[in-house]
Amino acid sequence: MGADAAVIGTGAAGVKGHAASAARHFAGGGGAARRAPASARRRQRGQALLLLLPLLALLVLALLWVFDSGQVVSEKQRLVNATDAAALSAATWQARTLNFESYMTRAVIANEAAIAQSVSLRSWSAYMERLLPGTALLTRWLPILNVATLALERFWTAFNQALQPGLTGLEGLLGVVDHDLAAAQRLMDAVALEAVPEVVRGTLAANDARFRLSEGGELLLLRWSADWVRFSSLYGGAFRWRQADVLARSLDGFTTNRRNTFRPPLVGGLLRFEKRGGTELLDFETWRGVDTLSMHTAGNLLGGGVRERLPLAWAGAENGQFNRRPASHGGSLRVNPRATRLALATTLPQRTWRGLPSLRDLSTTQRRDFNPPHLVVRSQLSADALPLAGRALGVARLPDPRGRQQETGAAITGDGLFAESAAEVRFTRVAPRRDLARELPSLYSPYWHARLVAAERASSVFAAAADRVPAAWLEVLP
Numbered sequence: 001m002g003a004d005a006a007v008i009g010t011g012a013a014g015v016k017g018h019a020a021s022a023a024r025h026f027a028g029g030g031g032a033a034r035r036a037p038a039s040a041r042r043r044q045r046g047q048a049l050l051l052l053l054p055l056l057a058l059l060v061l062a063l064l065w066v067f068d069s070g071q072v073v074s075e076k077q078r079l080v081n082a083t084d085a086a087a088l089s090a091a092t093w094q095a096r097t098l099n100f101e102s103y104m105t106r107a108v109i110a111n112e113a114a115i116a117q118s119v120s121l122r123s124w125s126a127y128m129e130r131l132l133p134g135t136a137l138l139t140r141w142l143p144i145l146n147v148a149t150l151a152l153e154r155f156w157t158a159f160n161q162a163l164q165p166g167l168t169g170l171e172g173l174l175g176v177v178d179h180d181l182a183a184a185q186r187l188m189d190a191v192a193l194e195a196v197p198e199v200v201r202g203t204l205a206a207n208d209a210r211f212r213l214s215e216g217g218e219l220l221l222l223r224w225s226a227d228w229v230r231f232s233s234l235y236g237g238a239f240r241w242r243q244a245d246v247l248a249r250s251l252d253g254f255t256t257n258r259r260n261t262f263r264p265p266l267v268g269g270l271l272r273f274e275k276r277g278g279t280e281l282l283d284f285e286t287w288r289g290v291d292t293l294s295m296h297t298a299g300n301l302l303g304g305g306v307r308e309r310l311p312l313a314w315a316g317a318e319n320g321q322f323n324r325r326p327a328s329h330g331g332s333l334r335v336n337p338r339a340t341r342l343a344l345a346t347t348l349p350q351r352t353w354r355g356l357p358s359l360r361d362l363s364t365t366q367r368r369d370f371n372p373p374h375l376v377v378r379s380q381l382s383a384d385a386l387p388l389a390g391r392a393l394g395v396a397r398l399p400d401p402r403g404r405q406q407e408t409g410a411a412i413t414g415d416g417l418f419a420e421s422a423a424e425v426r427f428t429r430v431a432p433r434r435d436l437a438r439e440l441p442s443l444y445s446p447y448w449h450a451r452l453v454a455a456e457r458a459s460s461v462f463a464a465a466a467d468r469v470p471a472a473w474l475e476v477l478p
Contacts, residue, residue: 071386076417079381082207083419084452086200087377091423091450093199094228094375097192098425099446101232104185105359106444109243111174111181113250115353116287118167118174119317120255120279123289126315127277129160131293134312164317171287171319172352182357186234189360193228197221200377210385214418216463217378223459227373231366232443236358240284243359246444247281255279257330258291270298272306278330285355286320288347290329292339311339316347320355361443370441372424376455378463382416418467422455 132153139146200221204211213221235242248256258277277291293313296306314336324344326333332340362370425448427441439445 072417075381075386076419078208079211079379079417079419080421082204082211083377083379083421085207086203086379087375087421087423088450088452089203090196090199090375090377091425091452093196094192094373095425095448095450097188097195098443098448100188101185101360101443102446102448104181104188105243105361106446108178108181108357108359109247109250109444111178112247112356113252113255115171115174115319116247116251116255116279116281116289118171119287119289119319120258120277122164122167122317123279123291123315124258124277125156125160125163126317127291127293127313129156130315131313132156168319168350168352171350172354175353175355179354179357182359185360189232193225196224196228196375200375204379208381210381211379214378214380214463214467216466217376217380219466220376220378220459220463224373224375230363231373232360233363234358234360240356240358242361244281244284244356247356251279255289259330270306272296273312274308274335276330276332276335278328278332280327280329281356282320282323282325282327286318286323287353288316288318288320288323288327288329290314290316290327290332290340290343290347292332292336292343294336294339308336308338311336311342314339314343314346316343318347318349319353320349320351322349359443362441367440367442370427372426374422374424374453374456374459376420376422376459376463378418378420378467380416380418380467384416386416418464418469420455420460420463421452422459423450423452425450 132149136146136149136153139149201213204213256278258275260275262273262275264271272295273293274296275291275293277289279287279289282288291314292311294308295310295312297309298306328334329340332343361367366372427445427447428449429439429445429447433439439447
């Protein structure tokens with residue numbers, strides 16, 4: 001038992017010793033295992049950095065591309081806004097030019113109507129001076145009425161002597177003013193040919209000194225100049241019928257037709273007094289007014305045709321070139337032919353009026369088929385002027401969208417940015433006419449306004465071709 005116990009005890013101790021030895025063995029082996037991965041990590045250090053650097057480079061390039069794209073979009077929008085402003089400013093200048101010409105035309109027509117009224121007043125005043133002495137003879141049997149008639153006769157004689165030279169001088173002055181107004185109208189129309197292109201260039205430069213017209217834009221301005229020249233015409237010489245027609249429809253009743261008929265009671269069928277008078281424009285160079293009064297009687301007591309028997313009063317007034325062409329003068333030549341001939345024979349013509357001036361109005365083609373000239377502005381911002389960060393990396397060209405349509409209206413090419421804008425003038429009344437009639441466009445009414453419109457495809461293709469824009473962009477034009 002004791003020996004067995006000793007053996008067992010020794011075995012237990014041996015087992016413990018073997019266990020301890022095994023633990024030391026495995027402990028020593030584990031330390032060697034931990035030391036091996038540390039060495040491997042030292043050999044693999046920096047491998048992640050090799051992967052991170054290309055990724056970082058890609059991120060930097062992406063950032064630069066985003067920055068450059070933002071710069072392109074921003075510059076593109078500024079270019080489009082400047083182009084719209086240039087087109088609208090130039091069209092506004094055109095509208096103001098046309099309104100100025102319309103105001104000049106209206107002033108000329110108003111002054112010519114005043115001249116016609118002045119000639120009418122001189123003719124009528126001279127007629128009254130000749131009529132009053134005859135009236136005084138009829139009233140000499142009525143002392144009270146005769147005194148008033150004689151006083152009126154003396155007053156009218158003095159009044160007419162002062163009126164005639166005063167109105168003659170006024171007619172000459174208004175004539176000079178009218179020709180000056182017509183000259184100002186022609187000058188303004190010519191100035192627009194130089195001013196409108198300068199307004200376009202000036203507006204672009206005022207927005208940004210880097211903005212300028214492209215080669216195609218310069219050609220479009222030349223085309224506009226040709227359209228502007230054909231838009232209106234000068235109505236001079238025999239073509240002054242245009243302003244003469246408007247003037248004739250602007251005269252008042254006293255100027256055109258001074259008529260009256262007096263039929264005495266009981267004998268009105270056999271005896272009557274016909275007053276006729278009127279002022280007319282002869283051959284665009286002469287204003288002439290005639291006033292007549294004649295007694296008309298029947299051929300016999302049984303009636304018959306009533307015709308002029310006795311001229312009672314007559315007078316005339318004339319200003320302009322010498323002209324003896326017969327005219328109606330409110331029916332005076334037809335109703336009172338004898339008195340009319342006496343009036344023409346006793347009229348002292350004046351030469352202070354220089355004739356109806358030549359005025360501008362829409363051309364015959366435009367009055368038939370109204371089509372105002374389109375002003376198309378095509379601007380450019382060169383690639384070298386763009387503030388791009390990509391140039392620091394040697395990227396000299398802009399991103400090309402390859403047919404991608406630009407909603408803002410500008411195209412990106414290797415040559416830079418292009419923008420187009422079109423504007424035109426329209427004739428629109430602020431308020432409708434009282435007679436509800438439609439008023440046609442003309443240079444007699446200042447109702448011209450400017451507005452932006454869509455550019456015509458033909459103009460865009462023509463300008464883009466002149467700018468040598470790639471065909472890929474031409475294909476996406478609307």
